[in-house]
Amino acid sequence: MPDLDLPQRQLTDALMLTGFWYRALPADRIHRNHLYKATLLEIPLVIGRDRLGQPFALRDACPHRGMPLNCGRFDGENLECGYHGWQFDVHDGQCQLIPSLTADQKLKIDRIYAGSYACEEQDSFIWVFIPDPAPPAAGFAPRIEAPDAAPQIEKFTGKYKSAYLQAEMPVSIDHGIIGLMDPAHGPFVHQAWWWRTQRSIHEKKKNFEPIPNGFRMSAHTPSSNSAPYKLLRLYADADSITTTIDFVLPNLRTETIRAGKYWFSSLTTVTPITRSQCRIDVVAAWNLFRWVPFVPDLLKFVFAKFVEQDRRTMELQAEGLQHNPHLMLIDDADRPAKWYFQLKAAHLEAKRTGIEMKHPMPGPVTLKWRS
Numbered sequence: 623m624p625d626l627d628l629p630q631r632q633l634t635d636a637l638m639l640t641g642f643w644y645r646a647l648p649a650d651r652i653h654r655n656h657l658y659k660a661t662l663l664e665i666p667l668v669i670g671r672d673r674l675g676q677p678f679a680l681r682d683a684c685p686h687r688g689m690p691l692n693c694g695r696f697d698g699e700n701l702e703c704g705y706h707g708w709q710f711d712v713h714d715g716q717c718q719l720i721p722s723l724t725a726d727q728k729l730k731i732d733r734i735y736a737g738s739y740a741c742e743e744q745d746s747f748i749w750v751f752i753p754d755p756a757p758p759a760a761g762f763a764p765r766i767e768a769p770d771a772a773p774q775i776e777k778f779t780g781k782y783k784s785a786y787l788q789a790e791m792p793v794s795i796d797h798g799i800i801g802l803m804d805p806a807h808g809p810f811v812h813q814a815w816w817w818r819t820q821r822s823i824h825e826k827k828k829n830f831e832p833i834p835n836g837f838r839m840s841a842h843t844p845s846s847n848s849a850p851y852k853l854l855r856l857y858a859d860a861d862s863i864t865t866t867i868d869f870v871l872p873n874l875r876t877e878t879i880r881a882g883k884y885w886f887s888s889l890t891t892v893t894p895i896t897r898s899q900c901r902i903d904v905v906a907a908w909n910l911f912r913w914v915p916f917v918p919d920l921l922k923f924v925f926a927k928f929v930e931q932d933r934r935t936m937e938l939q940a941e942g943l944q945h946n947p948h949l950m951l952i953d954d955a956d957r958p959a960k961w962y963f964q965l966k967a968a969h970l971e972a973k974r975t976g977i978e979m980k981h982p983m984p985g986p987v988t989l990k991w992r993s
């Protein structure tokens with residue numbers, strides 16, 4: 623009998639995981655000496671670049687009386703709050719000046735901090751590290767450093783092209799992610815003559831294996847019913863084309879296609895903006911078609927179409943979810959979604975107990991579905 627999870631209520635409180643790097647804004651939109659607003663995990667941020675081009679991220683609320691710092695003045699080094707003129711170093715958030723203090727008032731202003739976040743530029747995006755909630759010391763805590771660098775796209779040669787795409791979805795992070803890893807919606811949502819049609823549905827069998835904090839669809843020859851892969855076959859022997867897809871907490875989906883000396887890599891993230899809103903960012907890098915002028919545009923067009931179809935679907939889904947319907951996850955097409963929820967639960971449990979995370983997958987598994 624197929625494994626069918628009992629209908630369950632939608633989790634209204636889709637937990638957003640802290641202690642990870644998240645993509646905040648596309649790097650090419652952030653200019654020196656300017657301030658930009660962003661929201662990650664319901665945290666308001668002000669993001670910018672100093673006069674040397676180094677990015678920074680601060681909590682968009684002055685530690686004095688909460689004025690949004692993005693309304694302040696920025697000279698490329700310090701940010702001055704628009705209310706009482708307190709100044710903060712944009713990189714570590716440390717207070718530099720309180721204009722109202724008189725010469726004999728000895729307040730130690732270097733103990734005051736605007737909330738500051740570790741920030742890195744990587745593969746077309748400004749990434750921000752969202753630490754676990756710190757003990758309440760608002761206004762007096764220096765920032766928490768990230769334990770590792772922001773995620774990167776794997777590149778296999780020095781020369782490559784890259785592009786990014788983004789779309790906002792009015793659904794929680796969980797629906798955004800399980801929509802991303804869902805193998806069964808392709809023929810219905812992404813129908814197009816150049817991609818695949820409902821008539822091309824056939825049975826698929828894919829091997830999955832556990833990897834740290836996630837799972838991998840093991841290297842395989844891509845689906846025969848997809849046009850981009852047909853294109854790839856112009857470059858390489860069909861049998862030499864392999865694709866590997868990884869999902870890793872909190873929100874990273876990596877796809878790598880290799881065809882001889884050619885490669886295509888993408889890193890897609892679903893970022894929680896608020897509890898009921900997420901954003902999908904796809905960054906792709908490739909060394910294929912580099913010298914054929916219009917192919918990158920074509921590729922971008924195809925991807926943009928896909929992302930828009932997913933966005934539109936989730937927009938419609940959000941209407942249905944408003945009524946808190948019963949939901950179900952079925953075997954095997956929804957198994958990756960179940961792994962996602964199990965991984966998330968295992969991660970939180972490991973954090974709570976301090977005991978090493980127990981991976982929900984016992985070992986390699988083969989899943990079958992039609993798409």
Ligand code: FES
Nearest residue numbers: 684686687703706
């Ligand atoms: S609120 Fe920012 S200086 Fe007073």
Ligand SMILES: [Fe+2]
Nearest residue numbers: 801811812932
């Ligand atoms: Fe999709």
